[in-house]
Amino acid sequence: MEPGTINHFFRNQTVFITGGTGFLGKLMIEKLLRVNQIQKIFILVRAKRNKSSEERFQDLFDYPCFDNLKKERPDFKEKIVFVSGDCELSNLGMSQQSQEMLIDETDVVIHAAANVKFDQPLRLGANINVRSTKEVLALAKLMPRLKALVYVSTAYSNCPNNRIEECFYKAPISWQNLLSTVDALDDDTLEKITPELLGEWPNCYTFTKSVAEDLIRTEAKNLPAVIVRPAIVTSTIEEPMPGWTDNFYGVAGIVLGAALGVLRSVNAKKDAIAQLVPCDYTVNAILAAAWNVATERKNTKDHFKNSVSATSSQVKIYNYVGTSTNQITWKTYMELIESCAWDYPSTKLLWYYCFTLRENELWHKTCVFFLHTVVAYLADFVLLCIRRKPLAVTNYARMDRLLNLTSYFAKRNWKFPHDNVDQLWGKMCEEDRKVYKFDMSQTNWANYIENCVIGGRLYLLKDPLETIPEGRKWLKTLQIAHYSLLGVLFFLLYLLFKWVFSSIL
Template identity: 45%
Template sequence: MFDDEILEKITPTLIGKWPNTYVFTKCITEDMIKQEGRNLPMAVLRPSIVIASVDEPVVGWIDNYYGATGVFLGAALGVLRSLNGDKKNNAEMIPSDFVINSGLAALWEITCNKTLNNNVGSNETEARSESRSDEIPIYNVVSSPESPITWERFTNLLNLHAPAMATELQVWYPYFALRPNRIHHLIVVFFLHTVPAYLVDFICYCIGKEPKMVKGYEKINKFMNVLSYFTLREWKFYNKNVQNLWQKMGEEDRRLFQFSMTNFDWNNYIIYYTRGLRVYLLKDPLETIPKGKIKHRKLFVAHYTLIALLAFLFYKLVSLLWSYIL
């Protein structure tokens, strides 16, 4: 067994072109299944970024901070202020219950047909060798082929609906943006993440409390660096197998096991998504929304007062330097 230090050193060599071990191990596992699982009644389900549920087990349910959810929650709380990403790219996300339902439907099809990849289409990603009767079917559970949404529109909808779900746990007024230029992003991170973190930790040290902000932002920035690989890039996904699966289902099964993204209402979904983040992740009941809105307004005033003060100090500094030069 290797210790953590050795594993960290050899990981870049092991994963090669892959961005991280998560993606690398998924690829290895899928390849193993395709090689060893031929002629077996099985399939590969490939969900994109999984976010809160639409209906099941309850509307807006989510229980983890992974991926995009952690970013949006951090931005809403005023902790996260920048992410290195291109807002024009598609945000490839899918509700969690849609993933489960499509998986159940795939199991139904395999069990009933006792066959493998019979779906015919031009799907380059899902079925590169559909001519083989023993090829394991692959289901890309994604949103972009039927209901695409960009990072820009998604964040705009979150900014629109998040204030209605304001929480007292908010640290600062939200000031978040995706920035495609890495230098611009790093400058913002330095002034809006690093500098405030050291300032707060210094104050905590002076009053005898344990400083935590610097370590906290180190973890946040590390997570952002991992995520930025995906927000800076865009891939073309196909889900013909999933669409064919949906067409094979009866009307009642479609009602019970919804997973089609055709005409998906992102605006309505995000209303409940923000509510789910508040209730199920922050554990903040809806009854405290009025108090949250009061704090939101106070932070709004504090935020722009600070900006005005810094702008004034910058103006005075420039004026002083200009007078000295003259």
């Protein structure tokens, strides 16, 4: 490989990753260990859901995304150091010993920890998305070996703007005021004033990410820092296997809900651009950004030795949103999903596929009432009759609430200039473009979406491809039941209208 390339940069480096147990984090760890001769990776892990931080760390490598790594580098765990902590707490919840170890040994920091849920409480979002960033920066300032710090934001951090440049925007509130507010108020009071605080921002996630970016702007001026803003991160396109994902959040949840026959309507603009970026490409862009800022900082120091310019820098921002020459609309995306749903039906189907994107909000809400709410009450009635716990109404209510938050992004088009991303790609040598590919100008959307559907079936539903024939039989049965039920309903409506009109006449 050519000298000065990305693998050369990461060789013998120590990387500290927050958010290592998340979707992006898992793939980042896998990539660094599989293709690089890095020295060490520090992974911050917190306790969660009756599991200690150490138990969660041990479980991390059971995910299928690490299967290739285990075969190619069976000794990979020797390079991983578990650090117990919590991004919601001061000093990231770490011991003094852990802090000193990180300060002394870290070369690269990748701060990817975040709560990405749209319905998260403001306190949680402020602590994980803002306070943790403050604590990471405080640590980074003490690291004598630091060469690069990457903050992973979101392309929608400044979503009230129709055009989002690769630059900083005015935050809705200063990070100091936000943290002071959540520390001073109880949960009930904070919940009441949250809508007023959010203002034009649609949810606490984008709101707190905007504030966190402002924190980077003010507190990371003399650090080798960059911000990467991915758009909607979806299943892998190539590595470590096509179509891998580990969660039901966002688009993955909508696709599976529709494919399983549970979700039947989403309020969206059909010709709006679906700003989807594969998770593995996003990881590659992040690692390339780390290499670039370190290279630029080194060149600047070499050129301006003993100069103020050697220690000052402007934080560069990368809008990683795919490409403007090979985009896909939500309409086309869902049409491709529907065709794949017929090819790879799951045995876990709950009902026949009858999903539709609806642009008219009133019509969408009407359909939600009849196709979600009424169906949920009927399902719970059946569950009560067979002495089972009713759960459909609660689950549908939560799903519809999340869909309302998601619709904000499916009904609008944004302009995302990405000159910095294009320049980064242009700086990379041919070998790096193969190993750290993130250019989407040649992406075959049909193939990618097919792999996403297969991946959802395999990794989320745990339904192997061998059951496809069984799934097709079940789909056919549900199709007959669906149209039979529709026929009965239309016949009953016909009788009702006939009775009404005969009474009037």
